[in-house]
Amino acid sequence: MDASNKSKTATLTVGNKNYDFPVKSGTVGPDVIDISSLYNQAGVFTYDPGFMATASCESKITYIDGDAGILRYRGYPIEQIAEGGDFLETCYLLLYGELPTKAQKEDFDRRVTMHTMVHEQMARFFQGFRRDAHPMAVMVASVGALAAFYHDSTDINDPHQRMVASMRMIAKVPTLAAMAYKYTIGQPFMYPKNSLDYASNFMHMCFAVPCEEYKVNPVLARALDRIFILHADHEQNASTSTVRGAGSSGANPFACIAAGIACLWGPAHGGANEAALQMLSEIGSVDNIPEFIKEVKDKNSRVKLMGFGHRVYKNYDPRAKLMQKTCHEVLKETGHQNDPVLKVAMELEKIALSDEYFISRKLYPNVDFYSGITLKALGFPTSMFTVLFAVARTVGWISQWSEMINEPNYKIARPRQLYTGQAERQYVQLDKRK
Numbered sequence: 001m002d003a004s005n006k007s008k009t010a011t012l013t014v015g016n017k018n019y020d021f022p023v024k025s026g027t028v029g030p031d032v033i034d035i036s037s038l039y040n041q042a043g044v045f046t047y048d049p050g051f052m053a054t055a056s057c058e059s060k061i062t063y064i065d066g067d068a069g070i071l072r073y074r075g076y077p078i079e080q081i082a083e084g085g086d087f088l089e090t091c092y093l094l095l096y097g098e099l100p101t102k103a104q105k106e107d108f109d110r111r112v113t114m115h116t117m118v119h120e121q122m123a124r125f126f127q128g129f130r131r132d133a134h135p136m137a138v139m140v141a142s143v144g145a146l147a148a149f150y151h152d153s154t155d156i157n158d159p160h161q162r163m164v165a166s167m168r169m170i171a172k173v174p175t176l177a178a179m180a181y182k183y184t185i186g187q188p189f190m191y192p193k194n195s196l197d198y199a200s201n202f203m204h205m206c207f208a209v210p211c212e213e214y215k216v217n218p219v220l221a222r223a224l225d226r227i228f229i230l231h232a233d234h235e236q237n238a239s240t241s242t243v244r245g246a247g248s249s250g251a252n253p254f255a256c257i258a259a260g261i262a263c264l265w266g267p268a269h270g271g272a273n274e275a276a277l278q279m280l281s282e283i284g285s286v287d288n289i290p291e292f293i294k295e296v297k298d299k300n301s302r303v304k305l306m307g308f309g310h311r312v313y314k315n316y317d318p319r320a321k322l323m324q325k326t327c328h329e330v331l332k333e334t335g336h337q338n339d340p341v342l343k344v345a346m347e348l349e350k351i352a353l354s355d356e357y358f359i360s361r362k363l364y365p366n367v368d369f370y371s372g373i374t375l376k377a378l379g380f381p382t383s384m385f386t387v388l389f390a391v392a393r394t395v396g397w398i399s400q401w402s403e404m405i406n407e408p409n410y411k412i413a414r415p416r417q418l419y420t421g422q423a424e425r426q427y428v429q430l431d432k433r434k
């Protein structure tokens with residue numbers, strides 16, 4: 001790579017020919033080589049399954065330095081936002097790029113609050129699901145179905161409709177998530193209560209019943225709000241890339257977010273918190289940890305330490321530190337400080353962080369290591385963990401989708417491949433085949 005000129009270039013040799021490509025620099029972070037003209041110039045593609053070294057887009061929203069353990073939304077460190085802000089302020093920041101003034105914040109909160117109810121017919125739509133449906137299955141279907149109810153916000157070429165769709169999703173996804181939960185436990189749906197803040201309203205819709213007064217615990221609501229902040233965006237992760245990919249064809253935003261929810265469901269992504277808690281419960285006691293670690297290190301076992309490791313963070317995930325703190329706050333408030341699962345988690349973390357296997361591979365706790373224990377203590381069943389992640393990540397998906405649509409020259413996402421199937425061969429009639 002030649003960095004001597006003002007505009008940097010990278011030279012690639014294919015066969016005996018050299019090709020120059022522009023090198024682009026971001027505000028911070030590694031440079032990228034713009035190889036979009038590679039095929040036209042040299043007749044070859046790059047090969048990078050899993051996007052190990054590929055930037056799929058340009059973005060101004062979230063910055064991660066995985067080696068240093070840094071996460072920033074619009075330039076603000078996650079630690080400062082989580083300590084000082086609330087989730088709706090974070091939503092405003094991600095969507096508009098700046099922190100709101102007091103008046104802007106009030107207006108934004110009011111606009112989101114106005115959209116919290118879902119079309120009454122959605123309740124009948126829910127009746128089609130089995131009662132034992134996984135709430136993520138219900139989320140994929142019901143968020144996608146919003147496109148069938150809100151025709152006045154599906155035109156992606158109209159900026160006003162795009163913004164209304166964004167508001168609707170930030171406001172309605174928690175309502176649908178709470179409905180998915182209530183449906184599986186056979187309780188009546190609770191309408192949103194607009195006098196409550198975002199997290200308190202969500203707890204009310206999940207845990208209140210019509211026949212009793214429900215008082216939201218402010219310590220727990222604040223903890224849930226912080227969990228939402230920590231999960232709000234994470235640059236081009238698998239589900240966000242899915243949302244961008246779906247949106248790149250011009251699909252409506254409700255369909256795109258439903259695609260993101262489907263991707264988030266997998267255990268390597270949003271499903272990891274559920275898997276981490278299950279793993280901790282199965283280990284059961286501190287005495288069983290050495291045996292479990294042995295299994296994780298055994299190449300043939302395919303057992304992973306869930307809640308550990310990350311494609312980008314090769315250091316402690318900054319969200320994991322905040323989540324650990326939140327976990328202690330919640331367990332103290334709910335009187336679960338002596339939860340054996342917490343003891344196992346803390347000991348497991350200590351042992352793994354001093355073990356050569358994990359050190360050499362730079363495997364550290366990620367956000368999901370402590371989130372399962374915290375969500376359980378807040379009263380959510382494991383099947384709802386990924387749903388809560390989806391509630392929080394909705395704003396990140398929308399912000400990224402919106403950024404892409406506002407890009408004047410955005411293109412349909414259409415990767416190429418290394419074809420390793422049969423070369424051309426001749427079709428043989430059925431009666432002539434051996």
Ligand code: CMC
Nearest residue numbers: 268269270272296304305306307308309310311361366368
């Ligand atoms: N436990 C044990 N070994 C691991 C783990 C783990 N959790 N994660 C990675 N490794 C090993 C892996 O076997 C490989 O070893 P080797 O070099 O000997 O073959 C090495 O570390 C590199 O791992 P990789 O699979 O190539 O890394 P990746 O970047 O493809 O995978 C990951 C990242 C998050 C999918 C993976 O670390 C993992 O499966 N972790 C557990 C699931 C989890 O906690 N996911 C939540 C991620 S954070 C929330 C989110 O973004 O959704």
